[in-house]
Amino acid sequence: MPKILAFAGSGRKNSYNFSIAKCAAEGANVDGVEVTVIDMSEFDMPIFNEDLEAEKGMPVNAKKFKQLLMSHDGFIIGNPEYNSGYSALIKNAIDWASRMEDGEKPLQAFKGKYAAIIAASPGGLGGIRGLVPLRMLLGNIGMHVLPNQLAVSGVAKLVDENHNVVDEKTQKNLHGIGRSLAETLLQAAK
Numbered sequence: 001m002p003k004i005l006a007f008a009g010s011g012r013k014n015s016y017n018f019s020i021a022k023c024a025a026e027g028a029n030v031d032g033v034e035v036t037v038i039d040m041s042e043f044d045m046p047i048f049n050e051d052l053e054a055e056k057g058m059p060v061n062a063k064k065f066k067q068l069l070m071s072h073d074g075f076i077i078g079n080p081e082y083n084s085g086y087s088a089l090i091k092n093a094i095d096w097a098s099r100m101e102d103g104e105k106p107l108q109a110f111k112g113k114y115a116a117i118i119a120a121s122p123g124g125l126g127g128i129r130g131l132v133p134l135r136m137l138l139g140n141i142g143m144h145v146l147p148n149q150l151a152v153s154g155v156a157k158l159v160d161e162n163h164n165v166v167d168e169k170t171q172k173n174l175h176g177i178g179r180s181l182a183e184t185l186l187q188a189a190k
Contacts, residue, residue, distance in 0.1 A: 002185035003034045004178075005068055008078035009090025011041035014163045016120040016155045017078030017127075020174055023165040024076045024118055024150075027175025028182040035182075038068065040089060047088075048095035062096035069097050069109035074185050075143075076178060079119045081130030086137065098141060111142035114188070116181040118150045118174065126151030146184060150177050 006025035008017035022037055029035045043061040046052060058066070069075070080087045097109045105111070115138050119127025128151035135145050150173055152158065158167035165171050 001032060001034055002074065002182070002189050003036065003072040004028050004074045004076060004181060004185065005072040006035065006037045006076035006078075006178075007040055008080065009040065009087040009093075010078070010080045011039075011044070011089055012080075013041070015078075015080070016122070016152075016159065016163070017080045017118075019078075019159050019163045019165055020118050020120045020150075020152055020155070020170075021076055021078035023171055023174040024078075024116065024178035027178030028076060030179060030182045030186075032186055033182040035178075036068070036072065040065075040093065043093065045092065045096055048092055053099065058096060058099060058101065062093070065093055066097040066109050072113075073188075074114040074116070074181050076116050076118070076181060077134070079117055079127065079130050079134050081119055081121060081125075081127035084129040084133075086130050086134045090134070091137070094137070094141070107141050110138070112144070113142075114144045114146065114181060114184055116146045116149070116177050118152070118177055120152040120155040122154065122156040124153050126153035126155070146177075146180060148177060148180055150174060
């Protein structure tokens with residue numbers, strides 16, 4: 001059974017990108033696909049540094065995150081845009097997870113897997129500028145990034161006080177992204 005991991009590149013409480021990742025995950029929850037949603041605030045890890053890695057090995061939370069990546073076939077990634085790029089949190093988590101451990105193949109957590117990328121922002125562009133470099137990064141580590149993506153602008157007006165997406169059009173679009181990833185994985189598994 002294909003497995004999808006949904007997360008956001010934000011550890012912020014009430015992250016809009018976590019809200020949209022959860023919503024997209026609802027759309028991916030179809031027969032024959034298992035979906036897991038994680039909050040990256042539960043995977044705090046130091047900034048990647050080869051000296052730190054050589055001295056102490058991979059941090060526990062980095063190892064837990066990497067194990068989750070390795071046990072899933074596809075990812076829904078909510079990407080907060082910072083200065084037209086992806087977040088330091090997402091880059092750092094990818095850097096740690098890309099490190100080979102005993103018996104692993106290079107980039108084993110990523111290579112040949114699928115990703116759906118989405119973004120949200122209170123601003124007018126919805127985080128679209130951060131999706132371009134994220135798409136490039138994921139492609140460079142061997143992932144298949146779905147061509148359809150979504151940037152949700154004005155997101156503050158589209159979620160409720162519990163940070164659930166309540167706007168019907170936005171829900172439909174996010175569910176469509178999640179369903180597209182699920183269908184891609186089901187097709188690839190045949």
